Amino acid sequence: MIRFEQVSVRFGAVVALETVSLAVEAGVLCTLVGPSGSGKSTLMRLVNRLVEPAGGRVLVRGRDVAGENPALLRRSIGYVMQSTGLFPHRSVAENIATVPLLLGWDRPRIAARVTALLALVRLDPELAERRPAELSGGQAQRVGLARALAADPDILLMDEPFGAVDPLTRRELRAELRRIHADTGKTILLVTHDPEEALELATQVVVLRDGQVVAEGAPAALVAPDAAPFARELLGGGQPGLRRLSLLPASAAWEDAPAPPDAPRLPPGATLADALSCMAETGCNVLGLEEQDGSLRLEAVLAQGR
Amino acid sequence: MRALAARFAPLLLAAALAAVALVPAGFGGFPAGRLLGLAAGHAGLALAGVVPAALLGLALGVLVTREAGRPLRPAADAFAAGAQAVPPVVAVALAVPAMGFGWGPTILALLLYGIMPVLRATVAALEAVPPEARQAAIALGYTPAGALRAVELPLAWPLVLDGLRVALVLGVATAAVGALAGAATLGTPIVLGLQNQNQLLVLQGAAATAALAFAAEGLLLALAPARR
Numbered sequence: 001m002i003r004f005e006q007v008s009v010r011f012g013a014v015v016a017l018e019t020v021s022l023a024v025e026a027g028v029l030c031t032l033v034g035p036s037g038s039g040k041s042t043l044m045r046l047v048n049r050l051v052e053p054a055g056g057r058v059l060v061r062g063r064d065v066a067g068e069n070p071a072l073l074r075r076s077i078g079y080v081m082q083s084t085g086l087f088p089h090r091s092v093a094e095n096i097a098t099v100p101l102l103l104g105w106d107r108p109r110i111a112a113r114v115t116a117l118l119a120l121v122r123l124d125p126e127l128a129e130r131r132p133a134e135l136s137g138g139q140a141q142r143v144g145l146a147r148a149l150a151a152d153p154d155i156l157l158m159d160e161p162f163g164a165v166d167p168l169t170r171r172e173l174r175a176e177l178r179r180i181h182a183d184t185g186k187t188i189l190l191v192t193h194d195p196e197e198a199l200e201l202a203t204q205v206v207v208l209r210d211g212q213v214v215a216e217g218a219p220a221a222l223v224a225p226d227a228a229p230f231a232r233e234l235l236g237g238g239q240p241g242l243r244r245l246s247l248l249p250a251s252a253a254w255e256d257a258p259a260p261p262d263a264p265r266l267p268p269g270a271t272l273a274d275a276l277s278c279m280a281e282t283g284c285n286v287l288g289l290e291e292q293d294g295s296l297r298l299e300a301v302l303a304q305g306r
Numbered sequence: 307m308r309a310l311a312a313r314f315a316p317l318l319l320a321a322a323l324a325a326v327a328l329v330p331a332g333f334g335g336f337p338a339g340r341l342l343g344l345a346a347g348h349a350g351l352a353l354a355g356v357v358p359a360a361l362l363g364l365a366l367g368v369l370v371t372r373e374a375g376r377p378l379r380p381a382a383d384a385f386a387a388g389a390q391a392v393p394p395v396v397a398v399a400l401a402v403p404a405m406g407f408g409w410g411p412t413i414l415a416l417l418l419y420g421i422m423p424v425l426r427a428t429v430a431a432l433e434a435v436p437p438e439a440r441q442a443a444i445a446l447g448y449t450p451a452g453a454l455r456a457v458e459l460p461l462a463w464p465l466v467l468d469g470l471r472v473a474l475v476l477g478v479a480t481a482a483v484g485a486l487a488g489a490a491t492l493g494t495p496i497v498l499g500l501q502n503q504n505q506l507l508v509l510q511g512a513a514a515t516a517a518l519a520f521a522a523e524g525l526l527l528a529l530a531p532a533r534r
Contacts, residue, residue, distance in 0.1 A: 050445060075447030085442025089460050098446050147446070 355416020427469020
């Protein structure tokens, strides 16, 4: 869906990106993570031509963006920013209707779409006539997401979308995003400096440092013992082994042998880290799963960490 | 209630000053009918100077806040400040030899005098637009002109309007100097009064000019309330 081919970007004398190549397939939720100044935002902004490459090509839907009209290209790609960028002089509904209006949709179609989007991002329809200044940080961010999704783009760019909200709201918004991604199958490029967020949300993680991609792959693979040292250090949070277990489902170490009748049971969807935590608390080294046969042994859990 | 009072205070003040200007007409002062005629001419002359000044100030303000126009900013600032530094009386006196008597010199003086308040207000207002709103407009697919029209100008408008009001009040008050160049304005009774040592005429002309200036301010305030 999105391909970067040997892309370099310069801002004056500063090299922001140096011959970066990367492919993001359709339907992937790809997080770009790295320290400040690593070029992660720049890489994302190449996609809708907010940044122009000094060398190389950026292909979106198989076509070089250099040949596209920037305004038309941007209308076809959703964009969410950290500061929300909601228009203060327009109501929530008008903000959401921005791109459909630019695309010349008729009124009934826009009104129906706004209603559907408020429901998708779980906002009270009563908020539709409010001004952005009257919203909480979490609500404003949801409106920003709805506005980005308004014209049903197949690609969504998100620039540190949850950086400015409190931790509780952030967790909620992440869950919303995962649900929306699962429901809509959009290709999402998300920039973050939060390693936990990068791992938790992504189906593909790209680690950048000093304008280059230093590692790329599935979240669990980037904290594995054989991963690139910088990625492991950045994403591992000092305990890469535990981080890795938290990214793998308990089913990865599942065995058919039945669990003892008195063994603690894990809820469905539990990770290997949940299993380890349960074992540490109860002292049992064999666990069962609710509503399912089979068992999980401590040795099998530990084997997955390697 | 206080907001309402603030909104209509200039109009009340204008009415009071108009009474001060008109009452002496019955006691050997400047005739009321002629005073009203002069007021109409005065308003027309002020508008003829202020409207082009406002358009020019607005256009310059938009131009120097665009990416391409940014290098012109110091030159535009210097021009506007220089134009305002010339006292209107001097501008009128200097323009008479070139343009002759009548409205011309006064329109030129008002034009020069009115650009700076509008230019300053427009630049300040556009610079006060939250940068993320503009960035979002571009990122969502507005063209630069579209972003200016749909996002920047609506957000900047209240501040721009403040500048327009200042320019209009300045223009109406200053148009009185037109009398020196032979334009029929509310400055005419002032000049007559000074020549004939008749203080009543001076008072009438001054009060009528002030009344018209306050009325202009009041009208703009009533049309578009000042920012909260």
